Amino acid sequence: MTNDRRFADMLHHRGQRLGQGDPVAPPLVSATTYHLAGLEGAAFKYGRMAMPTWEEVEEQLAILEGAPVVGFPSGMAAISAALFATLSAGDTVILPEDGYYTTRLLADRFLAGFGVKARYVATTAMEGADFTGAAVVFLETPSNPGLDVADIAVVARRAHAAGARLIVDNTTMTALLQRPLDLGADLVVAADTKAPGGHSDVLYGHVAGRDAGVMARVAEWRKLAGVVPGAFEAWLLHRGLETLEVRLSRMCASAMVVAERLSAHPRVRAVRYPGLAGDPSYKVAQAQMSDFGFLISFELEGEAEAEAFLDRCRYLTQTTSFGGTHSAGERRARWGDAVAPGFIRLSVGVEPVEALWSALAEALDA
Ligand SMILES: *Cc1c(COP(=O)(O)O)cnc(C)c1O
Secondary structure, three states: OOOOHHHHHHHOOOHHHOOOOOOOOOOOOOOOEOOOOOOOOOOOOEOOOOOHHHHHHHHHHHHHHOOOEEEEOOHHHHHHHHHHHHOOOOOEEEEEOOOOHHHHHHHHHHHHHHOOEEEEEOHHHHHHOOOOOOOEEEEEOOOOOOOOOOOHHHHHHHHHHOOOEEEEEOOOOOOOOEOOOOOOOOEEEEEOOOOOOOOOOOOOEEEEEOOHHHHHHHHHHHHHHOOOOOHHHHHHHHHHHOOHHHHHHHHHHHHHHHHHHHHOOOOOEEEEOOOOOOOOOHHHHHHHEOOOOOEEEEEOOOHHHHHHHHHHOOOOEOOOOOOOOOOEEEEHHHHOOOOOOOEEEEEOOOOOHHHHHHHHHHHHHO
């Protein structure tokens, strides 16, 4: 990751075209209307169609993705756009049965009503699943919250052989740590709400893809459905992205240390981190990811022990998101995920790792 030129290119994306006296940081432009004396030659016409501050962020993300990007007001807005742009009545979509649960709710509550059938497959079974008759295969790897990994290239080959498109939710990794489009995915969707924003203060999402026809439909969906990001949110994400690589380096390095020490702790069971050599995800993760991420999952004895640990640990915020500067922990069973009552998802932040580990160890040992 530290030798990744894309990040340097991203940091200097405005530099190439700055004129004397231009602001280095992008201006926050919230204008809904633009001077339009006739329709010809205007880069911007109306705020729902395009906004200067969205384009600054899309340019950053496009450099990281190596593909055109369309921005959305949340990760779910991006996922919806990708699904509505690629599915129609009578189609079947394959969804991970253990991935981010809101995507399954969207399929159950809305796509089903439009005649789209969903079939559910475990992330670990995706590589060998039967995709016959599917129009879209949707993959999330590593899956949230179980941290199972599937080989994207294998799933892409099998999806294409069955005549299906592959959409990969890359939220847990970001474009810096995993490149699904290079591995054969047709579209990437991601919640920039997580590590890319990074400061727990902005909802954002994007779709990336190299098929111009599909991306035109994704952009048209945004314009017609009116699911448009706000200018301020785009501006905040632009700022967050400027430090993404630095934050991720710290978070991944700390996560490795914490995962190893949790594994050795007598009160902790079932530690999952793709970077642990004994983890079922390790082999594929090592081959297709450039680092192992900042999410760890583990189990304590039961609900009471897990809640007490989360209450006691002074360096964990008890939030339901991840990827922020603060380490955060949550008992996922409270949302109905199919996990043990004592299952905790830990998002490692940017705290100095020894301070973080002492706080975790004290809370475990208390
Ligand atoms: C959070 C998340 C989303 C949804 O993102 P929002 O910005 O909250 O809409 C989608 N997929 C995964 C894997 C997530 O973790």
